[in-house]
Amino acid sequence: MLLRHINYFLAVAEHLSFTRAALALHVSQPALSQQIRQLEDHLGAPLFDRSGRTVRLTDAGEVYLDYARRTLLGLEEGKRAIHDVADLRRGLLRIAVTPTFTSWLIGPLLAAFHQHYPDITVSVREMPQERIEEGLNAGELDAGIGFEGVYAQEIEAQTLLTEKLVLVVGAGHSLAGHTRLPVSTLNALPLVLLSTEFATRGQIDRCCWRHGVNPRVVMEANSVSAVLEIIRHAPLATLLPAAIARQNESLTGIAFAPTLLERTAVILQHRGRYQSAAARAFIQLALQVQQQSDPSPF
16 A cells, blocks of 8 residues: 555655646546545655645655655565566666767677577667766666766776777778878868767867867767768768777778877666666676677777
């Protein structure tokens, strides 16, 4: 009975209206009001201020709201734990990755995962790293792939791989025959880069500044795929992970001397939260696949 009361309380707290909450719950408003009254009697405190034209949470209601949400999250984790099967013949994996990884890492990795565990349903989302941490904290994600850095206290990270950014050009570009160039080349080379909403762009700008380089950015795009299509058809260059060039026959990756930017990719998890068998298998496989992959030629 208490679980139903908590769900009803959360619905009213979300809508701040008994009428809208009742509609969302598909119950009558008098029945909803009665359940909330019972919960308030049980707790010994009013949870909602009904005196005005709109419903508001009382101080007690504000405090109880946090505990109610955490209770439901814990119960949902318990349900997943009970139904989680050790042989991985069913299950759900919810992961998120920062944008550049969707262009080269996540495809082969999930192909390997599906080959090993074809009955696991996988949900993949692309989002900035701060949103990945929020999703892990909220229990909406099982794991994330991002970059090494400073994390929230509840987040833990395992090193996955080291990624090197190189100059990437199309097959017909005048520099396509080179294997290494000085960083100063960027001063005269027209570039198309990811837009400033990407963490990668911020890292590139900071590294260029440290090397005393002022790159000629003639185009910007808000997706990696758009950047790649542009350099395939125009005599422009870009800065992207070396692996993207290795996986595309129509592209050439050129290393810098000295190296412009290296960064460490990590697998992110919530510290201490229940980890499903599917999540454990994914993390183990990701670490194994990267350890066995060929070293970068750049």
